[in-house]
Amino acid sequence: MSVTETQGRASETIAVEIMGKKYRIPPGLTMLQAMWHTGHELVRGVGCLGAVCGACPSTYRTKGDTKIKTTLACQTQVEDGMSFSLTASYYPDKKVVYHFDEMKDPKQDLFHYYPEAALCRNCDACTVACPKGIDVRTGVWKAVFGDFKDASDLFLSCVMCSLCVPVCIADIAPNQVGLFARRAQGIFFEEKKPQLSLRVKEIADGKFDTEWERLMTLPDEAIQAESSV
């Protein structure tokens, strides 16, 4: 897309409905910017403003469409005729307390903590709801079938916004299932890292101590001359 194509005329405004109230705003604003522009003070519902923290789940409907869609308000541009609502910054989804150091078989333990995970009825509403474009349904199935590796990959970009939770007809909290699978994968199933373990040991054994003694009192000019970059 050409940079100039999106350049709206300064006087041009678009129609928007924010939580049921009608406003006219300049084009090119995100939903949150539109709320600031129309005088809304925001505390709940704003976070990183970069679509990675999940603080601003929202629902919206575009002109002429009947479907209500979900998104993150910080990175969704308002279109003419859009109606939206900053839904909530807190969904009371079920987060079970667990301790991986007490688990022996996390792939089975998943059913102890999140038994409903096995009840997915394949409706795919979670995938449709996900503002990060994650194939949530497949992620849940992968976790249920013990493929924590694939489940982990699928849930990589999950921001825990919980938009997948209220739409689940089987009462699963897919984001929590994904997080459980990711952490279990990291703790139980990833290969060891020989270089890291070696370096930890070298430091503990004092391998660099002599060099440290020399370095800590070295004048700035001498440090500048140390070979590195």
Next chain:
Amino acid sequence: MSDIDVSKERVNTSRAARSQQEMPRLSAEEKDDLVHRYHPDYKKEAYATLRFGPNKGEQTVHELARLLEGESPVPADFPALKPAHQVDILIIGGGGAGATAALTAKAAGAKILMATKLRLGDSNTVMAEGGMQVAVSPEDSPIRHFVDSLKGGHMANDRVLLKQLVEEGPSVAQWLIDLGVMFDREDDGNLSLRAGGGSSLPRLLRCKDYTGLELMRVLKDCVLNEEVEVLEFSPVIELLTDGKGSCTGAILKDLDNDRRIVVQAKTVILATGGIGRLHIQGFPTSNHFGATGDGLSITYRAGASLTLQDTFQYHPTGAVFPEAMAGLLVTEAIRSAGAHLLNAKGERFVYELETRDAVASAVIRECLEGRGIQTPAGRYGVWIDMPLVDQINGEGTLEKRFPNMIRQFSRYDIDIRKEPVLVYPTLHYQNGGIQIDAEGESTLKNLFVAGEASGGIHGRNRLMGNSLLDIIVYGKRAGAAASKRAAASDFGPLSLDHLSRFRKERSEAGVNSDVVSPMLFPDYVKKQ
């Protein structure tokens, strides 16, 4: 075609020829000269001299000086200080440093309370893209990491703090992995390492371009599993002291009902993060909504010293177009992977992996001297040519390693695999902060500080990947030291004596502004 499109086309057509081009590195003198001329830290009119308080006579930017010298929201006739909570440790801030401190303190058996302005996990940590520097490879060593960081910091780093940072890197990386953090790996199972600006060897551990999200997601889950008591939407508005130089608690404000919450604590750990939302010198920011430097003003009032409070990091490549993305980061890792920076003429103008202060200065130079590109909203920028990354490393590299970056721009129909985008420095990090000792304790006894709120570790310029390391190493240190101190202490008396002293000094210095700090939130609401 518009000027912008003509310039963009130059970038697209010159790509093949440029791919093999070598850019000369700056000598130490050239870099010094560039930074002194163009870096915002050296813009004299942007600075004020502090008129009173622990750093009286020293300089910082106007935006911060106003808050440090600002009035407290706690009135002189505040009712009797009756604690609603009594804990060993009050941890203020729910980002990476706060969460790490909480887990460490909880493991040490301390009774803790966490208070955070927004939600647990809302922080700059979650936004970190590039990675975490840890000297892991056989060719590398903590020594090299130290030397690189010291040079990058213009030798202004506290060497003891920096030594601890690099030396404890490998063990904290192991700690994170044991919690389930998944860093990218090579086929042999070893951690995959990438280069960063100012680093002599590839040393960055990362999780695609979601490193901070991965860390924060795991740390938050751990805090919840440990059933730590957390007060969300409850920022600190004032510290409490015994009137004799020790911190004894804090006053929080519950944002949902505007009530004040008094907390009595044997020790306090402050992990309130950075300052990007002060928009210093009018810069856009890559920071979280809550990054308003709250910790700095309350500790200053309580009598703790700041250090290097005059130096800030402007990340060289913040998006400037589309306007909705202004300030958001284009990760340095993209330059590590080969992306070029180009001016309006389609020419490179700096070696892209110089330290951030040098690259930012070079971008500002290009724009000041008429070689920048103006956006429709009136901002200036230079091109970052990301399609080159795929050309150098093979088709699909961007998709595999930078899924977040692709997604961010795709919302605005920009495909970074096919076209360059416009960037300009964005306010990213406070290099300095509250002065701490080796255990993370400030000059106010029993007040510990961890993460971006602290100063000294990074000197006058932080290297990429040293911040995620900082929050974990110093989060752990503060958590451990505060637990130990609390175990050997009793509760101290709660007073606002330091506020009376502050108000007296303020009035004697002739300061009578109506600025109230902490700021808590930036004001983006359009006035009628």
